[in-house]
Amino acid sequence: MSITYIPRVTQLDSLQLDDELEELFKNLLFQATKFLEPGILQPILPELELLIRSWIFKYSVWDKKCTFGQEMLSLKYKSENFSKSKLYWYYGYTVGLKYLKERALYSFTSNRKVQSVLNSLETFQLIGDIFNFLRFIQSGKHPAFIDFILGIELAADKVIREDLTDFSWTRELLWHNFIELIGTTLSLVNMFGLRQKLSKVLKYVWWRNHVRTSTKSLPASMNINTVCASCSDKPILPHVMGCAHIFCYYCLKANKIADADYACPKCYYNGKEISKFIVL
Template identity: 30%
Template sequence: MESETVLRVSQLDAIELDEEILEMIWTQFSNCARHFTTNVLYTIKPEMTALLRVLLWRYSVFSTGATFGQRMLGLTYAENYNSSLPLSRVRRILLLAFVVLVEWARERWGALLPWLSPVKGAILCKCMTYIEMLLKLVTLINFLSFLLHGRYPTLLQRLLNLGMSHTHKQVSQSPEYVYMNREILWHGFSEFIFAVLPLVNTSRLKRWSHNVVRRCGIQLPRPTNNCCPVCNQVPCMPHQPECGHVHCYYCLRANLLADEMFQCGVCNEPITQCHPMGTT
C-alpha cells in the first residue's frame, strides 16, 4: 500500500512537540527536588533522561507506533517511505535503543576521563570532538536533503529507513483567521488609544464632568478627612491653596500646569497658588 505524502512542516512540528514534552516532564521532576540543599537530580540527569525516554517510548511508540507529538498531528511511523505499514516490533526496539543509548553516551562520555591517564584522556577528548563535528556535518546534509525531498527529517530515521504517514485520510481544510483578525483589531485599537490619550487633557475633562454632575443636582462623595482630594491618599509633601484644604504637592502642581482653572476637590474654589502646610 503506497503511503501518503506528509508535509515537511508537520514532520518537524512532531519532532519539536516530542522534545517539548520531554522538557516539560523533566522540569516537573526537577521542581520536586529543588528544595534539597544539593540537587542530586542533576547528578544523574543522563540516567533520568534515559528513563523518561523509555517511559515515553513505552506508552507511545511501543503501544501505538507513533510518538506523542506525531499523534497530536495525526501522524505515525511507517515501515518505510514506500508503504504505510506500521512499524514492526523489532524496528520499535531498535528505535528505542538508538535514541536512548546514543543520547546517554553523548552526555556521559566525560565521566570516563577521571579513570584514564592524561594522555588517553586527551586522545578521547580529541576523538569525541571529531565525532561530534562529523555528526553535525552529516546531520546538516541530511536536513538539506529533507528540505529538498521531504523525507527523513532526522538522521536516525534515514539510518533505520523509517517512513511517516497519516493516521487517517486527510481532507482539504480552509484556514480560519478569526482569532488572528481579532488580535489585529485589538492591537490597532490599543495603538489608537495610546496615540490619542496623551493629547487629552484629563484634568480639564475631569473638572468639566464634575461641574456637569453638580449642575444636575447630584452630590459627589467628599474625600475623607486628612486625605488629598485628588488622589484620596495621605498627602505627600502637604500643601494648601487659598481655601486651606490640604493637597499633595505633586497633585496640585500637576493639575495647575494642566488646567489653569483647576478647582479644589473639597470646596470647588478655583486655585491659583499654593504654599506648604502651616505657612502663610
C-alpha cells in the same frame, strides 16, 4: 485511509513537539526536587534523563509506532517497514547514544581520548543531520536522520491542518532551521586552519609575490606613532617575529597558537620565532 503526502512543516512540528515534551518532563522533575540539597541529583542526572526518554519511548514508539508529537498531528510510522530490530536501533540512536554521551561528559571529563571520540561522533552526527535536512527539503520524507538510516516513513490517517493556506509560514520555518544548521556548522569550522589552506592555494596563483617565509626584512623600530600590526592599537608588551612590524604580545601569541603559519598582515612575512622587542 492513509495519506501519502505530509506537509514538511507538519513533520518538523512533530519533532519540535517531541523536544518540548521531553523538556516538560525534565522541568517537572526539577520542580519536584527543587527543595532537595543542591547538587544531589547531578551525579545521577544522566540516568534520570535516560529513564525519562525510555518511558517516553516505551509508551509512544514501542507501543503505538509513533512519537507523542506525531500522534498529536495524526502521524504514524508505516508498520510494514518498522520491524522490532529497527525499534531497537531506533532506541539505541535516540536514547542510548544520548545517555552514553552525557555519562561520558560527567565521568570522563579529563579523559582526552574519550572526549575526542565523543567530539568525532557528535561531528559526524551533525554532518548527517545537515545533509539529511537538505535532502528532506527536497524530498519531503524522513525529517529525522534516524528515519532515513532505518528507512522508516511517516503516514497520515487524515488530512491535518486544513486551514494552513499561507505557505510563507512553511518557508519561514524551513529557512529558520536551515540558518540554525549553518550557524552551528560555522561554529565548528577552524577559520585559522581554513585561511591557512586557502593561503597555500592562492599563493601559487596571485599571492606568491606577497607571502614570504625566509626573506630578510628591515629591523623593527618603534616610535610614538607605532601601532600593533594586528589590532591597530598601541602595542602592549611589544613583540616581533622577524619583520619590521610590531605586535602586542597577546595578538601575536594568540594568532601563532591558532595558526602556526600566521603571517604579518602588513608585509605577509611568516616568522617562526616570537621575541620581545627591545629598544636599543
